Amino acid sequence: MTTADRSSPPDSRPSESHAVGRRGFLGYVLAAPTLVAAADLNLRAPAAEAQGLPPVPSPAIAEITDLSDMLEYSAAPTANLITVTVNTDGTVSFELPRAEVGQGITTSTAMMIAEEMDVPVEDVHVTLADARPELVFNQITGGSGTTLSTYTPIRVAAAVARGRLLQAAAVELEQAVATLRLKQGVITDLLGNSIGIGELAAKAASVRTEEVPVQLKANENFSVIGTPHNRVDALTAVTGRKKFAMDLKIPGALPTMVCRPPTLNGKVGSVRNTDAVATMPGVTDVVAISTGVAVRAETFGQCIDAVRALEVDWKPGTAEGKSDASVLDELRAAEIPLVAPKGETSVEGDFTFFFRSNSALETNCAIADVRRDRAEIWSAQKNPIVTKETIAAEYGIPLNAVKVHVTEGGGSFGRKLFNDGAMEAAEISRKIGKPVKLMWHRADDSRQGRTHPMATSRVRVGVAGDSVLSYEQRHTSVFTDFSHGFGEIITASAAKLPVADASFSQTIFTYTQTMPYGFGATTQLLNETDRGFNTGSMRNIYSPDVTTARELIVDQLAATMGEDPYRFRQRFLQEERLKAVLDEVAEVGRWGRSMPENTAQGIAVHTEYRAAIATLVEIDCTPETVNRPIRDAVAGPRVTKVVCAVDIGLAVNPRGLEAQMMGGINDGIANALTSSLHLTDGYFLEASWDNYFYTRQWNSPPELEIIIMPPTTGKPGGAGELGVASAQAAVACAYARATGSVPTSFPINHGTLSFEPKPNVPPIPESPTDGLRHAQ
Amino acid sequence: MPEHTFRLNGEQVTVDVADDVRVLWVLRDLLGVTGPKYGCGINVCKACTSHINGKAFNPCSVSVGDIAAEDEITTIEGLPDTVDAELHPMQQAWLDQDVAQCGYCQPGQIMAAVALVRRAAAGGRQITEADLDSIRNICRCGTYFRIREAIKAGAEKM
Numbered sequence: 001m002t003t004a005d006r007s008s009p010p011d012s013r014p015s016e017s018h019a020v021g022r023r024g025f026l027g028y029v030l031a032a033p034t035l036v037a038a039a040d041l042n043l044r045a046p047a048a049e050a051q052g053l054p055p056v057p058s059p060a061i062a063e064i065t066d067l068s069d070m071l072e073y074s075a076a077p078t079a080n081l082i083t084v085t086v087n088t089d090g091t092v093s094f095e096l097p098r099a100e101v102g103q104g105i106t107t108s109t110a111m112m113i114a115e116e117m118d119v120p121v122e123d124v125h126v127t128l129a130d131a132r133p134e135l136v137f138n139q140i141t142g143g144s145g146t147t148l149s150t151y152t153p154i155r156v157a158a159a160v161a162r163g164r165l166l167q168a169a170a171v172e173l174e175q176a177v178a179t180l181r182l183k184q185g186v187i188t189d190l191l192g193n194s195i196g197i198g199e200l201a202a203k204a205a206s207v208r209t210e211e212v213p214v215q216l217k218a219n220e221n222f223s224v225i226g227t228p229h230n231r232v233d234a235l236t237a238v239t240g241r242k243k244f245a246m247d248l249k250i251p252g253a254l255p256t257m258v259c260r261p262p263t264l265n266g267k268v269g270s271v272r273n274t275d276a277v278a279t280m281p282g283v284t285d286v287v288a289i290s291t292g293v294a295v296r297a298e299t300f301g302q303c304i305d306a307v308r309a310l311e312v313d314w315k316p317g318t319a320e321g322k323s324d325a326s327v328l329d330e331l332r333a334a335e336i337p338l339v340a341p342k343g344e345t346s347v348e349g350d351f352t353f354f355f356r357s358n359s360a361l362e363t364n365c366a367i368a369d370v371r372r373d374r375a376e377i378w379s380a381q382k383n384p385i386v387t388k389e390t391i392a393a394e395y396g397i398p399l400n401a402v403k404v405h406v407t408e409g410g411g412s413f414g415r416k417l418f419n420d421g422a423m424e425a426a427e428i429s430r431k432i433g434k435p436v437k438l439m440w441h442r443a444d445d446s447r448q449g450r451t452h453p454m455a456t457s458r459v460r461v462g463v464a465g466d467s468v469l470s471y472e473q474r475h476t477s478v479f480t481d482f483s484h485g486f487g488e489i490i491t492a493s494a495a496k497l498p499v500a501d502a503s504f505s506q507t508i509f510t511y512t513q514t515m516p517y518g519f520g521a522t523t524q525l526l527n528e529t530d531r532g533f534n535t536g537s538m539r540n541i542y543s544p545d546v547t548t549a550r551e552l553i554v555d556q557l558a559a560t561m562g563e564d565p566y567r568f569r570q571r572f573l574q575e576e577r578l579k580a581v582l583d584e585v586a587e588v589g590r591w592g593r594s595m596p597e598n599t600a601q602g603i604a605v606h607t608e609y610r611a612a613i614a615t616l617v618e619i620d621c622t623p624e625t626v627n628r629p630i631r632d633a634v635a636g637p638r639v640t641k642v643v644c645a646v647d648i649g650l651a652v653n654p655r656g657l658e659a660q661m662m663g664g665i666n667d668g669i670a671n672a673l674t675s676s677l678h679l680t681d682g683y684f685l686e687a688s689w690d691n692y693f694y695t696r697q698w699n700s701p702p703e704l705e706i707i708i709m710p711p712t713t714g715k716p717g718g719a720g721e722l723g724v725a726s727a728q729a730a731v732a733c734a735y736a737r738a739t740g741s742v743p744t745s746f747p748i749n750h751g752t753l754s755f756e757p758k759p760n761v762p763p764i765p766e767s768p769t770d771g772l773r774h775a776q
Numbered sequence: 777m778p779e780h781t782f783r784l785n786g787e788q789v790t791v792d793v794a795d796d797v798r799v800l801w802v803l804r805d806l807l808g809v810t811g812p813k814y815g816c817g818i819n820v821c822k823a824c825t826s827h828i829n830g831k832a833f834n835p836c837s838v839s840v841g842d843i844a845a846e847d848e849i850t851t852i853e854g855l856p857d858t859v860d861a862e863l864h865p866m867q868q869a870w871l872d873q874d875v876a877q878c879g880y881c882q883p884g885q886i887m888a889a890v891a892l893v894r895r896a897a898a899g900g901r902q903i904t905e906a907d908l909d910s911i912r913n914i915c916r917c918g919t920y921f922r923i924r925e926a927i928k929a930g931a932e933k934m
Contacts, residue, residue: 240853244813246804361881361915411880442818659877666920694914696920697924701921767798767817772828774833775833
């Protein structure tokens with residue numbers, strides 16, 4: 001279904017109907033030896049600006065820092081451009097200014113380009129762009145915002161390329177553009193003559209940069225967007241050829257690790273045995289840094305031995321003496337009061353959510369080569385501009401002499417919004433004057449890495465008969481660190497200021513927390529306390545906890561009114577899209593079916609990122625299941641089935657969307673049932689995946705059905721974090737119904753310490769040597 | 777420095793390194809074989825799962841001094857050669873089910889899956905849900921359901 005009319009030369013374009021007008025955009029052809037088409041990354045469809053992404057900072061925030069660097073880089077007329085390059089071998093290249101950390105954006109981006117250019121997806125090669133300061137706010141990967149923000153600009157660039165290729169083909173084939181047909185990377189005329197786009201790559205190139213109007217393909221003509229596609233990097237992943245930062249061979253970059261303090265963010269006092277450790281086998285360097293004592297060696301195994309051998313006197317950290325209980329007291333003291341009177345006509349709840357680790361399977365890591373006059377970094381980063389600008393500022397290196405390469409990441413979940421690994425690697429490399437390959441040990445990543453902040457959520461709802469009059473929610477959280485900023489150093493610096501950061505949190509909370517039910521006068525307020533922790537988002541920020549508290553209360557409201565939880569939600573939900581996903585899971589998941597004792601269903605909804613999602617779960621809380629024996633694990637209740645219906649407006653890649661929902665569901669299960677950090681004496685006890693109980697196979701649902709709703713808005717919403725909230729809430733609701741007792745703190749097993757804590761001195765455990773005995 | 781020799785993905789290799797360096801670092805840091813990933817270093821996350829003489833093991837927890845010259849270590853890179861094909865059926869099943877998300881744990885998942893199916897087959901039986909529940913490899917992206925589906929499909933072709 002490809003015709004040439006929409007990319008015909010400007011003068012022959014059809015007159016714009018209303019529908020066509022909304023698809024009309026300006027792109028560029030850049031001066032280059034082969035065809036390079038471009039679009040402004042800040043270009044967005046008008047309707048896309050209405051909601052969604054966090055706001056850019058106000059002028060007041062921007063005024064407090066030096067704007068000159070930013071202005072210099074963003075002043076050039078083509079500064080914000082992203083480019084689609086057609087190569088002479090017929091392939092198409094695109095450098096995506098985002099981080100691929102598993103969410104599938106290299107695949108969906110290749111699909112968008114393939115769709116708009118009518119080339120095979122396999123011929124589109126998407127790589128990750130180095131840090132580009134000129135993109136300013138537009139090189140951050142977070143808030144489920146990648147596809148939201150790139151959907152239109154990438155297609156505009158691709159459409160420009162397609163139009164140029166057709167024009168070049170028209171000259172070659174001596175035919176009118178309108179009679180040509182581009183399909184699968186080959187242009188054919190009515191006589192059957194054909195020419196591949198590779199042959200046209202040079203001929204379609206431009207000697208000067210030109211502005212080009214284009215029409216984007218109409219949704220009804222999509223054949224790639226909306227059709228399930230496997231990941232473009234799947235083969236490299238299953239063959240072990242996919243390269244992560246620690247797999248790169250950078251000359252001289254030897255394995256490096258850090259001996260870290262016994263308590264959170266403690267500092268080095270003195271090192272008692274530097275010389276002895278420096279002579280250990282393989283060790284090349286030992287140096288104290290701001291976060292501990294770094295060692296560099298021939299192998300990581302020798303780094304581990306050296307870290308364990310170091311004798312260090314430590315200074316106190318930022319959470320000295322604190323525990324879960326003392327932080328809970330701080331949160332209680334910071335809670336904003338509920339206003340509505342408490343009484344017989346109110347339904348209320350008070351919920352606690354403990355610290356959780358956003359540690360990915362690939363720990364914090366980076367390769368750094370920082371010299372006096374230049375620096376180069378390789379690391380999976382969602383905010384590479386901040387890394388580049390901070391290194392330049394910190395070490396007095398010209399910005400253009402700092403190269404920051406974005407490697408493919410082994411998961412993120414919020415962790416890689418921060419550049420902790422890269423900045424630490426840079427500090428070590430600078431101090432010893434050699435390249436380093438820095439890797440955090442798992443124990444480091446769990447104990448000293450970033451966490452989802454501990455929080456309480458109080459809810460009070462005013463009821464009269466079968467009406468709901470008011471809904472108040474007071475969410476109180478340990479301070480959430482937004483100092484990663486929104487893409488570049490100006491916002492990052494502003495967020496480090498106490499006042500600015502508080503407003504960041506409030507703004508994010510206000511922007512992300514919506515109330516899907518018509519519950520009368522509604523207030524949802526956030527207050528934050530205690531800056532002593534390394535926090536950040538964790539596959540979403542506030543939504544999963546806020547939603548879990550709300551949905552548990554919704555079930556109680558339904559019970560108060562003698563209504564079925566599904567029917568009650570149906571009655572009070574405001575949006576048709578939410579009602580539709582709720583109906584879908586209720587029907588497919590057979591809501592209300594008869595279930596054995598100690599098992600139950602739970603149902604919950606969530607809306608965010610211009611999307612609507614409903615999740616239905618079934619949980620087994622029978623004693624035989626809860627107490628099933630699994631070595632070094634939390635068994636506990638088993639979620640046996642999940643049905644999820646999701647409407648993100650338009651799914652670019654339904655198979656990828658399904659994968660994101662699956663991941664979000666397993667995060668929700670973990671948050672509700674098993675995953676948390678225990679704070680004791682100023683440090684987190686968890687130091688291993690057998691201490692920190694993220695969902696494992698024995699906890700994951702054996703039955704899973706994800707329903708992608710047909711396109712509604714015609715534009716993609718966000719997906720990466722979307723699945724967590726309603727899954728976490730539905731599990732909590734199911735647990736309450738199965739056990740007859742509403743849980744008030746999460747995860748539900750937090751009160752039981754299910755492991756023997758590892759020592760915190762030395763900070764990392766020795767690797768065992770009995771592996772052969774366990775070979776099976 | 778002691779010399780250690782063993783078979784790796786069908787070839788005899790020799791390294792000069794202390795006895796107690798764990799095999800994971802010999803593979804990754806000295807031999808440049810990076811399919812097995814680091815996830816914990818204490819035989820918990822299973823991201824480095826590889827095979828020794830056909831059995832699943834975790835090289836993070838074995839000293840290179842304990843490996844004999846005739847021992848055959850197979851990493852994800854050498855898996856296809858064990859069936860003389862471009863891809864092992866389990867890898868193909870992984871592609872068919874589009875299992876990988878970030879991909880970091882996937883070499884270990886696949887190596888664990890192959891060994892699991894071999895153990896079941898040696899016991900004369902099919903893979904069960906209980907077998908799948910017993911897999912300890914962590915996938916922090918949470919693609920567990922597709923892993924289960926892929927193992928069932930891959931087992932059919934092994």
